[in-house]
Amino acid sequence: MIVKSIFMLLMLEFRCISFFCRTLLLYLCMLVKSRIARLMFVFSNMKINQNHVMPASRVMEMAMIGQRLARLRIARHMTQAEAAVRAGISRNTAYRMEKGDAGLAMGQVLRYIDAIAPAMSLLQLLQAEDPALAALEAGEKRKRTRGLSKEELNKLDF
Known part of the structure; x- marks a missing residue:
């Protein structure tokens, strides 16, 4: 928006400039606008991990x-x-x-x-x-396991 208004002001001031000069001036304004937009994008996305x-x-x-x-x-x-x-x-x-x-x-x-x-x-x-942490650790400790009875082994036998 700013670049366009600057271009319009320049056009009013230099009504008698040639078509080539106007085109060149328009190109420069567009170039400046794109550079500004690119810089704003870079600086707005500077998240650091x-x-x-x-x-x-x-x-x-x-x-x-x-x-x-x-x-x-x-x-x-x-x-x-x-x-x-x-x-x-x-x-x-x-x-x-x-x-x-x-x-x-x-x-x-x-x-x-x-x-x-x-x-x-x-x-x-x-x-x-914390007592809750101590209780959690006690519950996580490996406990001795008993062997399976014959009945439990027969249930697991396919």
């Missing part, structure tokens, strides 16, 4: 925090959708948080922790000081 910019050790720390968040949520018998609604974030954001995405705001992480375990702090999450 934080996991690619951060050092590997920090990415691993974010993944560890995400795993602990997921384990805490599972230990509290809560779905991602329920936790996300309580925290006021989308389920996709909760998924990204549990996968260790470094591009999320710290406030979102703290709200997510508060939604899962209201009395828990980030420090307690990092230290894994």
Whole structure:
């Protein structure tokens, strides 16, 4: 729009310029317009994936925090959708948080922790000081299995 108005002003000022000059001027205005549009597109789409910019050790720390968040949520018998609604974030954001995405705001992480375990702090999450986590770990421990009885073996025998 701006380029077109500049072109119209130039045309009014130079009514007597030749057709060749007008064409050249129009071409230059279009070229400037396309360059401006291209630059605006480039600058508007400059999303940076934080996991690619951060050092590997920090990415691993974010993944560890995400795993602990997921384990805490599972230990509290809560779905991602329920936790996300309580925290006021989308389920996709909760998924990204549990996968260790470094591009999320710290406030979102703290709200997510508060939604899962209201009395828990980030420090307690990092230290894994939650009775629900201890109960989950106890349930995950390998238990001794007994051998199958003859009756159970006969049922399984095809």
